[in-house]
Amino acid sequence: MSAVKKGGSGDMSGVVSEPLTRSTTGQPSVGGLAMAHTLELLECSVCCEAMIPPIFQCKEGHTLCSECKNRVKQCPACRCDTIDIRCRALEKVAEGLDEIPCKFAQYGCRQNIKYTLKKEHEGKCAFRPFPCLHVQNGCSFEGSSAELVQHLVSEHNYTQTESSKISFTCKKENGTVYPGEDAEQWVWQRSIHSCFDKHFVLRVHRKVDCDPQFYVSVAVLHSRHHSNRYSISTSGNHRKYTFEGPVWSIRKGFKEIERVRDCLILPENIALFLSGGKGSENDLAIINLSITGEILPP
Incomplete structure (x- = not known):
């Protein structure tokens, strides 16, 4: 049995054979072929992601993953129409790789994975980086929770704030406006509370579905779900509204928290009433919503 070595990305032409040894499980594993080059060999020439069996190639030897094979009509490298040839040699190489480090090792993952399970593991890895909370505005940053x-x-x-205590006031001038399909969406999300060795983000969202409502929630920049609880309240005009519940992981997203309504929800007329209005106004200029609360220990 032999492994294949390519001359360029996704190119199986001009291959050089190198011997494969056997792993302790009896499966073929890479011998003299450098691991870094092997992983490069297993990159799809279309999406540049790791290919797992079944792996395909065109008749000129350019390889592609099964997802891209179903998505494109021609080989993007040579425009060949025949792209459904199984690349058995690369499949055997992929199946023989047993101890592959997670690509998120730099963020703390110490797990070694069988290559064919690597993509599945990395999709759920607790150490995978967090995207910026403003990715919808074009920010491409990602990193650890501290970063x-x-x-x-x-x-x-x-x-x-290095505190578990929450104290924030929503005013028109400190909110951010996003265009919506039916009406403007207002978001107050600029407060981080660092406590219990984690980082928590407070968010207030004026969301317009049928009727405008204010959603007040807290999420944690951590992979573990529901590891803390929080209590939150808002008051005014001799009224008080409170909520206590679990802190969701930011990986679930504020959108999901609001979808299942697991947070403090205020109709807009109530939010304006608590701000000192009469409750009949429809003017966000008077919004002055005081939010207080606490993130509770695990």
């Missing part, structure tokens, strides 16, 4: 906090403070003007 993300530094990024949010330096690039998006967040304030970081």
Whole structure:
């Protein structure tokens, strides 16, 4: 049995054979072929992601993964129409790789994975980096929770507080407006609370579905779900509304928290009433919603 070595990315032409040894499981494993080059060999020439069996190639030897094979009509390298040839040699190489480090090792993952399970593991890895909370605005940053906090403070003007106590006031001038299909969406999200060795983000969202409502929630920059609880309240005009519940992981997203309504929800007329209005106004200029609460220990 032999492994194949390519001359260029995704190119199986001009291959050189190198011997494969056997792993302790009896499966073929790479002998003299360098691991870095082997992983490069297993990159799809279309999407540049790791290929797992079944692996395909065109008649000229350019390889592609099964997802791209179903998505494109021609080989992007040579425009060949025949792209459904199984590349058995690369499949055997892929199946023989047993101890592959997770690509998120730099963020703390110490697990070695069988190559064919690598993509599945990395899709759920607890150490995978967090994307910026403003990715919808075009920010492409990603990093560990600590790196993300530094990024949010330096690039998006967040304030970081070393406290579990929550105290924030929503006013029109400190909110951010996003265009919506039916009406403007207002978001107050510039506050980070660092406590219990984690970082928590407070978000207030004026969301317009049928009727405008204010969603107040807290999420944690951590992979573990529901590891903490929080209590939160808002009051005014001799009224008080409270909520206590679990802190969701930011990986679930604020959108999902709001979808299942697991947070403090205020109709807009109530939010305006708590701000000192009469409840009949429809003017966000008077919004002055005081949010207080606490992140509770695990």
